[in-house]
Amino acid sequence: MVDESRTRARTRRAILDAAVTVLSKDQGASLSDVAAVAGVGRTTVHRYFPERSDLLEAIGADLLEKVAAATARAKLAEGPALEAIDRLCQEYFELGDGLMLMFELPEMMNWAGWEEETEADRALTRLVERGHAEGDIDPELDAPWVQQVLWSLLYAAWSHIRDGAPKHATMARCLRTLRKALASDVDRRDGQRGVGRDLQR
Amino acid sequence: MVDESRTRARTRRAILDAAVTVLSKDQGASLSDVAAVAGVGRTTVHRYFPERSDLLEAIGADLLEKVAAATARAKLAEGPALEAIDRLCQEYFELGDGLMLMFELPEMMNWAGWEEETEADRALTRLVERGHAEGDIDPELDAPWVQQVLWSLLYAAWSHIRDGAPKHATMARCLRTLRKALASDVDRRDGQRGVGRDLQR
DNA sequence: CAAAAGTGGAACATATCTGTTCCATAGAAG
């Protein structure tokens, strides 16, 4: 894992990406399917990932990195808490198929990397607590529940898009829904900023 | 399907229920597993549902009925729109494992019965539109999106419970979240009724 | 009680996916 020839790195990525694409559409897909989409022989897949579980594990690790990167980009420590969550939601949204995989692939949710609390989890927890302290986030909603809501709304958004809904509008609705759900009732200052305020009647 | 002896009906139900229980925990579970939990021989399962797909189809149909019944019980045409959605959410919540199956079992979401719009869908659509007209529901959130949000929050709630969260408290948070998310900003009358108002700081 | 209905288990055939080995060849790197 230390260093790989460029070709090896490229093939590896191709397989990983293909796997995410294929498995997010059909979690029961065979390795042949993955190989086909990756434009690679089935043998090659086994060369990189001896067992199916190795591939899944690699996907998990890859996803974990992407989540970490997305969380970092959202800079959760900066600005009003609700705006920070907005940014986080947008970043996670970009994970696309990978996001769906986390929900839909059984072996993914049970896999080791997600059991332990990641830095991303901790950052979100800190953010929610800050939101509570600053009066921006509904004090009745604790960090774990906020996390559940965030992910499930993202899931809802992507499902909706899969059903043919326009991407951008759906994203806007998702953000709006999340923001309203989490906003403290006392503090309404930031709740309406951004998306479609003027459409309000 | 016309009439079945009592024994047959009971065995059939046992298999169906066992299947929901087992498959909601492991979508890849074999028919042997289902048979074992149902307290029935594998042969018997095949007698009632010749192919795996037949079993899945039967579960789908069964679930569809339960959803219809739950929707009817919620009496969506009565009372303020937000309260009606509250009732609906509580009714659906009771579906338990069946609810998770709809999300997690791939063959379930693609299955025929869900494609066409059911009476339950139409009732919800009418409710949302009524909510818009009466100023109770956020006009920016249309019926399909409201439906997505409703189901995904239920999914979030059950996932949270699976993770060890207390059932009742989670349900309360789920309702609160949904209500706030859907409430129109103009109309705040009903937004706070019920769950944990006195815990507000 | 006797016939009929319902059941369980063994045995078998079949399909599919997995994981492995081997070899010839294409492509990169020196």
Next chain:
DNA sequence: CTTCTATGGAACAGATATGTTCCACTTTTG
């Protein structure tokens, strides 16, 4: 150009789930 890396494909072995058949046994039902 030559060497070495990476690859694709065929062929094979093993595991697992599916679906079927048959028969003896139990329970219901008339």
